[in-house]
Amino acid sequence: MKEFKGNVLFLDRSDINTDEVIPAKYLTEIEKTALKTHLFEDIKLDGFNPEMDIKEKAVIVTRENFGCGSSREHAPWALEVNGIHVVIAPSFARIFRQNMFNGGMLAIELSEDRINTIFKEFKNSDTQISVDMEALEIMIQSKDQTKTIDFQISEFDKALIQTGGWVEYADTHY
């Protein structure tokens, strides 16, 4: 199982598409590691500087419909090679969400209210999140406060995380 904890990167915008996560021109790469330096290169987000802001981050908190657009699995790979294994949002585009779990990574859906609260209370401070897969809880921590929030994922998604992804699962089961 992958590690699901670390510093939080806040992306305060909805409908961030996979072209913004990793532009199409890098789809010619055949090694995942080549995507590393191009994550969020073209994102449209005021005040965001990909070179500075992605460093040492492991968890993304963002707004609704994250990962819409292209089906490219290069998007979760670009996150993965940067050490980001968790994205938390009110909702995800279907293919992106499936791609995350298929690769043994976590896409956690929380209600809009909860995401609003997290943004309000933590966005402006250095924040860490750690995910407890047993208790299905995330712990959010800044220097001023700590908060624990429970979440749900399906049994199937859990099985994918535990077996390390869909290829191994499918090859043993079908």
Next chain:
Amino acid sequence: MGKTIAEKIFKAHLVDEPFGDVSVLKLDRVFCHEITTPMAIQDLMARGKDRVFDPDKIKAVIDHVSPAKDSKTAMQGKILREWAKRHKIKDFFDIGYNGVCHALFPEKGFVQPGFVIIMGDSHTCTHGAFGAFAAGVGTTDLEVGILKGVCTFKTPQTYKIEIVGKLADGVYAKDIILKVIKDISVSGATNMVIEFTGNIVDEMSMDQRMTLSNMAVEAGATSGICLPDMTTVDYLWEFIKNQYKTRQDALEAFSKFRSDDDAVYAKLKTIDVSDLEPLTTFGYKPDNVIPVSQMLGTKINQVYIGSCTNGRLEDLRIAAKVLAGHTISPNVRGIVSPATPKIFSQALEQGIIKTFMDSGFCVTNPTCGACLGMSNGVLAQGEVAASTTNRNFIGRMGKGGMVHLMSPATAAASAIKGEISNSSLFCEQGK
């Protein structure tokens, strides 16, 4: 209780329901192209699982960058080519025979009503136009599809969108789908299947239905389905005539996949398109949609006519009708990419290519090309394109470029004017 077409297709393909809410479905087709498949092939090799479930059900094409533009794209083609050979995938389309996947595969008769199809490409929803459940997937799902012939999907919820009324001249399937996306937003159908019905859809040709289904994913939909009817049968007849005695027999067989009258829908919407004007986009999201009449005069640098949305024969014919007798603005670069070799040669025979060339358009070979900003017409920083493609995302056709999505008619008119323009200016529109 009645069932929707998606529910019927799911039921007919169900292999397993491992945890209740997900269905593992048997696949009729796995489509592959050179951008997303090589990573799947390499991963399978690394795992010691370089196998395919059925070489006859896998179809592959090199389409996104063709001919290869550099060493990297050449390598992607090479990996796919060698893999197809190794596994005896006979329907592999290399340069000379290749075209944009979602135009080429239907044209070859690979898509039939009731099929379940996946591809590592989000616009796989296009094939829903034939009454199939066709969905874009990521590389891992593709990999498992290749290896085992299965894929998982959540039990489908269906959003029924009924399109009714009478279309005005100069308004096309592209305008309708832009209107749908505007109305329901880029996430309006996330995790749902859109079922397109209504008299307007019934009257559409397969080319137009494919335009409609193609952009269902821009509203978040898993697939965009049109119900199979005689238009579907007629299109497919040359491929299925050995399977059925008469067209009527084929229609009856396909009709078992049509939604029941008492089917239950998650959402319903009726759109009367009688007053619809030609539409275009203005921002970086496909739901940033506005009437062309409110964008008149917007200067453009390039016009692109092509792609899996609007690169088919009917699209080229409509654009050529607008262009006939005109030359495009000296300030505009016009590029047209017929989506497949067959479309290209038909357009040649019918004089459509000549019209494009006489008006000043550059005609490229069939490829995705400029659509995703990888080759054949990448925009420079600050440039603006009028395009018949499906995505106006920031940087889509080149870093710092702006894309306005529109119908082939509007794109052709805009090319003549050098600015976004209405096609009614240039031609008496027959449809």
